[in-house]
Amino acid sequence: MQISEAQIKLVNDRIQALVRAESFYGKKLEEAGIEKIETAEDFLKLPFSEKNDLREAYPLGLRTAPEEDIVRIHSSSGTTGLPVIIPYTQKDVDDWALMFARCYEMAGLTKKDRVQITPGYGLWTAGIGFQAGAERLGAMVVPMGPGNTDKQLQMMQDMQSTVLCATSSYALLLAEEIQKRGIRDKIYLKKGVIGSERWGQKMRDRISSELGIELYDIYGLTEIYGPGIGISCKYDNGMHYWDDYIYLEIIDPVTLQPVADGEWGEIVITTLVKEGAPLIRYRTHDMSRIIPGECQCGSRYPRIDVIAGRTDDMMKIKGVNVFPKQIEEILQQFPELSSEYQIRISHLDGKDTMRIYVETNGSVDFLDMAKRVASRVKSRIGFTPLVKVVEIGLLPRSEKKTKRVIDERYN
Numbered sequence: 167m168q169i170s171e172a173q174i175k176l177v178n179d180r181i182q183a184l185v186r187a188e189s190f191y192g193k194k195l196e197e198a199g200i201e202k203i204e205t206a207e208d209f210l211k212l213p214f215s216e217k218n219d220l221r222e223a224y225p226l227g228l229r230t231a232p233e234e235d236i237v238r239i240h241s242s243s244g245t246t247g248l249p250v251i252i253p254y255t256q257k258d259v260d261d262w263a264l265m266f267a268r269c270y271e272m273a274g275l276t277k278k279d280r281v282q283i284t285p286g287y288g289l290w291t292a293g294i295g296f297q298a299g300a301e302r303l304g305a306m307v308v309p310m311g312p313g314n315t316d317k318q319l320q321m322m323q324d325m326q327s328t329v330l331c332a333t334s335s336y337a338l339l340l341a342e343e344i345q346k347r348g349i350r351d352k353i354y355l356k357k358g359v360i361g362s363e364r365w366g367q368k369m370r371d372r373i374s375s376e377l378g379i380e381l382y383d384i385y386g387l388t389e390i391y392g393p394g395i396g397i398s399c400k401y402d403n404g405m406h407y408w409d410d411y412i413y414l415e416i417i418d419p420v421t422l423q424p425v426a427d428g429e430w431g432e433i434v435i436t437t438l439v440k441e442g443a444p445l446i447r448y449r450t451h452d453m454s455r456i457i458p459g460e461c462q463c464g465s466r467y468p469r470i471d472v473i474a475g476r477t478d479d480m481m482k483i484k485g486v487n488v489f490p491k492q493i494e495e496i497l498q499q500f501p502e503l504s505s506e507y508q509i510r511i512s513h514l515d516g517k518d519t520m521r522i523y524v525e526t527n528g529s530v531d532f533l534d535m536a537k538r539v540a541s542r543v544k545s546r547i548g549f550t551p552l553v554k555v556v557e558i559g560l561l562p563r564s565e566k567k568t569k570r571v572i573d574e575r576y577n
Contacts, residue, residue: 266299
């Protein structure tokens with residue numbers, strides 16, 4: 167996707183705001199001798215911004231608008247150091263709600279829907295984003311927040327919720343609980359709007375079939391408003407993103423050069439109208455690709471593919487680079503296995519060891535299943551893992567995001 171003249175004008179507006187605010191990025195521009203851009207080639211000369219840049223600005227160094235215009239802050243999790251604090255103006259909050267309402271419309275929601283929201287509220291962007299978008303659309307909100315599965319299912323039945331907003335992990339947990347309790351005929355859900363973590367086709371199929379609902383992938387990150395900057399449509403062929411609010415590039419994460427449409431790489435995002443904390447060429451580390459051509463749904467908004475993982479997901483084991491997605495793709499080849507798995511990496515007796523835990527029902531030989539999975543992994547990746555097969559339901563379920571890779575070498 168090449169940047170348009172209208173988008174270049176919006177980028178220049180944000181450049182001026184960042185320079186005026188003397189932000190970290192304004193200083194980067196000054197060092198690069200850039201005051202404005204005029205062409206797509208000029209845009210590619212703009213420096214990247216990174217998560218560490220944002221952390222170093224803690225607490226409010228990212229603020230670009232006057233302090234009296236800031237109405238809210240949100241924050242990333244801060245699990246690996248200082249959190250990132252993102253300030254929002256009223257326009258930012260309104261724009262985000264509008265984008266999220268578009269997402270719901272793309273998923274076919276109307277004012278008649280009842281939207282049960284299970285992601286967390288507070289500093290995290292998820293819960294309040296899902297709520298603001300639904301209210302902007304005019305749908306009824308059931309703002310549950312995370313956890314308390316008994317209460318979730320009670321309200322789901324009593325309020326006759328038609329839409330579930332959740333992480334894929336919690337959607338699966340709820341689907342399994344509904345099956346266990348035999349209350350499927352008391353559930354009115356029609357659609358699920360799912361985000362915040364990568365999830366494979368097998369997990370998607372399980373949630374969809376067990377709940378009997380259509381699923382929509384929603385995309386976003388705290389640094390760029392939050393969830394709601396893109397969503398899949400009913401044809402489920404990638405996620406449309408709102409190019410009047412963000413400009414999205416795909417780069418090679420090693421060379422940092424743009425890749426051709428259709429090729430996989432790292433998503434880089436520039437906010438076009440954000441006031442509180444605009445970002446230019448922000449490296450998300452999410453892996454995807456731009457899907458060329460028009461979508462069957464007729465939307466003019468461009469598309470990216472589902473998130474395949476993160477550049478920092480990579481595990482180095484016995485000198486081999488391994489991504490969780492590779493293991494997931496192998497496990498999907500076995501219909502006897504559930505969607506759930508866990509990878510544990512440890513260092514024993516001077517060497518790295520990978521253990522893969524998988525779930526299956528009692529109708530297969532666990533030892534034979536373990537040998538077959540280990541053999542398939544070795545043929546794909548080059549070394550043999552230890553595979554442990556357990557009964558369905560024994561691996562942990564999560565009300566938030568499921569931790570699938572546990573690296574014990576650094577604990």
